[in-house]
Amino acid sequence: MESCSNKTLDKIVKDNLNLEQLKEFNRIYYGREDHCKIKLKQTSLTASEKYNLEVAAYTFPALNEEVRKPRVVKLGLVQHSIVLSTSESILDQKKSIFNKVENIINVAASEGVQILCLQETWLMPFFLCTGEKDRWSEFAESAENGASTKLLKQLAKKHSMVIISPILEKDNNGVWWNTAVVIDEKGNYMGKHRKNHLPSVGSFSETAYYATGNTGHPVFDTKYGKIAINICYGRHHALNWLMFALNGAEIVFNPSATISEFGESFWGIEARTAAVANGYFTCSVNRVGTEEFEKKDGKKVSRRYYGSSYVTAPNGCRTPGLSKVKDGLLIAEVDLNLCRQVKDYWGFQMTARLEMYAREMNTLQ
Amino acid sequence: MESCSNKTLDKIVKDNLNLEQLKEFNRIYYGREDHCKIKLKQTSLTASEKYNLEVAAYTFPALNEEVRKPRVVKLGLVQHSIVLSTSESILDQKKSIFNKVENIINVAASEGVQILCLQETWLMPFFLCTGEKDRWSEFAESAENGASTKLLKQLAKKHSMVIISPILEKDNNGVWWNTAVVIDEKGNYMGKHRKNHLPSVGSFSETAYYATGNTGHPVFDTKYGKIAINICYGRHHALNWLMFALNGAEIVFNPSATISEFGESFWGIEARTAAVANGYFTCSVNRVGTEEFEKKDGKKVSRRYYGSSYVTAPNGCRTPGLSKVKDGLLIAEVDLNLCRQVKDYWGFQMTARLEMYAREMNTLQ
Known part of the structure; x- marks a missing residue:
């Protein structure tokens, strides 16, 4: 059992x-x-077997309107484990993950996914738990021209798919960042967002690795919808969610790498609360699988990620989570008209009193 | 069944x-x-039978510290239905509710409750769903000297209990407000907070009844802890929760009057998310029972409140909800030291970047 x-x-x-x-x-x-499940294609079921990949799809409809046509978009969320041991060569580790993710993206494409988001620093084991830096340096890439960006540009173009690629970035100045790259459906580099809030929780700290994001709260106006990325720990910050909304986001992705001890019991509620408060879709993507590392002193460190990726609509309805232990592709067919319909109904934006809060926040010490 | x-x-x-x-x-x-239940006294069990009142108590411990002593406080949340038909005289309706609530407060006192919060506009049926105003005007009271404040001052003094009394306020200028009165443990009027965010959802609107709160985000430094009140619809506003935290709140009460259609599925997550984000306890109190009104044109309006009051600790742990249909008293024994312990652990405050958000919010159109 x-x-x-x-x-x-x-x-x-x-x-x-x-x-x-x-x-x-x-x-x-x-x-x-x-749950409003959508039937999958036979090819997806076959791929699901072949790759030991959970595939699930749900729909979030909106009411018909007279003036606006429905704006139905298919979103894809990918959670996956690493493939090789963390002691293997960095190039081999990356290559094996590239292969796995390419296969999953192909399944997503065959189901018509138009905007796809990968998990936080998807192309590497999340080695930050080791507290060691130098050995892992080569997992970092240029956001604009790194190997992962090159690969995903090809796939994005091939499948007419917008792809969000959260990586470990090393810029021209040698500074590391935790960055989400956005590639448009023609395969062009569209821009990037750098993680705004970095955790230092217990003995785990990201601040020794990379700098706090300096890109503000960009919203990317893609062919399929206005999207933004709130990276991992940023989901605990209501103002981070809010600023993406104020800048026009209709869908906010939250690519993460989080373990049970760090708040699994609020994994299901923070992004959901944010969707309701801000009138947009939220897409929560978490890493899955167990990752083991041997430190320089021979000690072993192990981390188990619990997956459970899910999507929430602005009306607070959410999908079940993907598996806690298996690779997964979660597909959500959403009508973006729901965002404005929900805002009109609840009036949270109309009653927000932002001027009052801006004033109050300015008086803080 | x-x-x-x-x-x-x-x-x-x-x-x-x-x-x-x-x-x-x-x-x-x-x-x-x-759930860390606390055993109730025999007298409470007897009172529970006698008044058809659910009584439940839970504890939220904190770690022992070397420098600070534990700061254990007992909180009480009261949810109750009205007593008489809404067609009865206003004085009789009030009196019957006063009697009921006095009985419940006595039970709370016998269990050692030190800070008690009643539901939104507890001394009247929530007549706002009628859309009619004049017939109900006399439910409104002076915050400083109204009948409910006078009664609760006596009870507060008698039981050395801080009491939060959410009422419909009519001020000296004839303006109505949705107000929470705070009475200290000596029976003194301590201050008031007026509802910051007023709903207009579907055909239901509060803006025709009273003005939007002008009291900002006061925190009341009571003998037992620093408390604030986020009234009803304000729970949907992350900035409302945040400002109470920035002003020092350790416990934020959310007295409400809300029905299933207005977001029952996020009742359990918004205050919980706020507790986690802000490192304080949240106490969600909802009205219970069905209220029927006959409008001037003879049409009937009916509203069913779903109770489900609950408490969340800053670490995200919460109590089960009180009954959806019965009067209830929820007791939570909390160690306020948990607030700082959780803040130290998660670092959400340290990583909040409030200056950035203040700056960004100032540039909004």
Whole structure:
């Protein structure tokens, strides 16, 4: 029997409640009684078997309007484990991950995904837990011209897909950043966003590795929608979420690399609260799998990421999470018209009193 | 068999999962495997029977520190239905509610509650759903000298209890406000806070009744802890939560009157997200029971409030909700030292970059 701790909450509950109870659970926990699943293509099911990849797809419809046409977009979220041991050569490690992710992107393309987001620093093991820096330096890449950007430009063009690629960036000046690169559907480099808030929690600290983001809160006006990226720990900061909204975002991605001890119990609520508060879709992507490192002194460090990637609509409805242990592709077909419909209904933006808060914040010591 | 829609999620799940599954559910949904219940006194159990009142108590401990002593405080949250028909005389309606609430406060006092919060506009039916104003005018009171303030001053003094009394205020100038009055443990009027954000959702609007709050974000430095009040719809506004934190709040109460259609599925997550983000306790109090009104044109309006009051600690752990249909008293014994301990651990405050946000917000159009 599968251990409880490997199962998502959705699975635990689904297996034990009757239909009426499950509807009530879903109404509260997921915001809607039915998950509105979309049927997958046979080729996706085959690929799912072949790659041991969970593939799931859900839809978030909006009301029909008279003046505006529906703006239906397919989003894809990818969570994946590393492939080789962290003691292998850096080039081999990268190559193996590139291969895996390329396969997953091909599945996403065949399902019609138009905007795809990978997990935080997707092309490497998340070695920051070692506290060591020099040995891992070569995982860092140029945002504009690195190997991962080159690969994804090709795939983006081939599939007419916007791709968000969160990497470890090393700039021309030798400074490291935690950066999300955005590539448009023609395969052009569109821009980048650097992580705004860096964690130092317990013995884990990112501030020794890279600088705090200096790119503000850019929103990328892609062919398919206005998108922004709130990287990992930034999800704990309500103002980070807010500024992306004020700059026009309709979808905010939250690529992450987070483990159970660091707040698994609020993984499901922070991005959901942000979606409701700001009237946009949020896409929470977390790394999956166990990563082991041997430090210079021979000591071993191990980290287990819990996946559970999910999407929330601006009305607070969310998908179930992807697996806690398997690679996964989560597809959400969303009508972006829902953003304005929800804003009109709730009035959170109309009642926000931002001038008052700007004034109050200016008086802070 | 009790209908599912009258049961809290906690109850539905508890009845159907085995122990291992329940622990995992609790770990994610409530932030801790065990609810840390406190045993109630026999007199409370008797009162619970007599008044058909749910009484539940939980504890939120903190780590021992060397320099600071524990600062353990007992909080009480009261949810209650109205007593008489809304067609009865206003004085009789008020009196019947006063009696009910006095009984509940006495139970709270016997359990040692030191800070108690009542629900939004607790001394009246929430008549705003009628859209009519004049007939209900006399439910409004002076914050400083109204009947409810006079009653609660006596009770506060008698029980050495700080009481938060959310009322409909009519000031000397004839302006209505949605106001929370704070009375200290000696029975003195301590101050008031007026609701900062007023909803206009669907056909329901509060802006025709009273003015938007002009009291900013006061924190009341009571004998037992630093408290603030975020009234009802203000819970949707992250900046409202934030300002109370920046002004020093250790506990923020959210007295509410909210129905299922207005976001029951995020009732459990917004205040919880705020507790985590801001490093304080949040206390969510919702009205309970069905209220029926006959409008001037003879049409009937009915509203059903779903209770589900709960407390969240700054580490994200929360209590189960009170009943969705019954009067209730929720007691939380909290160690306020947990606030700083959690802030030290997560570093959300250290990494907040408030100057950047103040600057960005000043450039908004």
